[in-house]
Amino acid sequence: MLKHKSRKIDSTQRVLEKKPTKEDLNYIWNTGALEKKAKERGSEWYYDTFGVTGTILSALFSLAFLGIGILVLDYFARETASAILAGIRGFLLANVDVFFLIFLLTSFITYCSKRQHGVRLVLSPFAGALGTAVFFWTAANITLIANAGTGNIALFTIADSIRNNLLAIFGIFLTLGYLIVLSKPMFEGISGYMCEKAVASQEHEPNKTYRSKQN
Numbered sequence: 320m321l322k323h324k325s326r327k328i329d330s331t332q333r334v335l336e337k338k339p340t341k342e343d344l345n346y347i348w349n350t351g352a353l354e355k356k357a358k359e360r361g362s363e364w365y366y367d368t369f370g371v372t373g374t375i376l377s378a379l380f381s382l383a384f385l386g387i388g389i390l391v392l393d394y395f396a397r398e399t400a401s402a403i404l405a406g407i408r409g410f411l412l413a414n415v416d417v418f419f420l421i422f423l424l425t426s427f428i429t430y431c432s433k434r435q436h437g438v439r440l441v442l443s444p445f446a447g448a449l450g451t452a453v454f455f456w457t458a459a460n461i462t463l464i465a466n467a468g469t470g471n472i473a474l475f476t477i478a479d480s481i482r483n484n485l486l487a488i489f490g491i492f493l494t495l496g497y498l499i500v501l502s503k504p505m506f507e508g509i510s511g512y513m514c515e516k517a518v519a520s521q522e523h524e525p526n527k528t529y530r531s532k533q534n
Contacts, residue, residue, distance in 0.1 A: 424449070
């Protein structure tokens with residue numbers, strides 16, 4: 320294990336010093352791909368163990384954490400008599416069913432993405448856009464609740480505008496997500512091409528150190 324790490328450190332260091340050998344570049348390229356695959360495989364153990372049931376369990380765990388958060392807010396709202404905390408607690412409590420459906424949907428999308436690479440390419444942007452829209456929806460409502468006591472018109476306008484344009488926000492981030500998915504193979508191809516070009520240039524580069532010693 321120590322030899323493996325030492326070899327990778329030495330190879331990476333030579334690349335950073337702009338003195339890569341063909342073996343170094345191939346090793347770093349292949350090792351990076353293998354490590355990425357190993358990490359992806361390690362993150363799949365949960366769904367490999369529980370299957371589709373894991374999506375429900377994951378949603379229930381998320382709902383449990385939300386419930387704990389609501390209880391904490393309720394406690395501090397009572398202790399401090401804070402109308403803001405009470406309002407946030409009321410918002411979360413009134414939308415528990417919505418949050419549970421979101422937890423369940425995102426968990427199911429994650430499960431499907433782990434099963435099939437093609438499904439991941441299709442559903443990952445959707446899940447990311449949905450999560451972003453939910454974040455803005457939650458943040459906008461909490462901001463409106465917190466702003467109720469201050470009456471800041473500018474803050475109210477911004478939060479209300481965000482809440483009324485959630486569909487547009489979802490569409491923008493969905494489009495960006497698919498653009499990233501579509502452009503990723505292109506960037507990976509460029510990276511592979513640059514690696515191959517570095518190897519080729521290294522093979523044809525004259526040994527300057529040897530020539531200087533000969534002179």
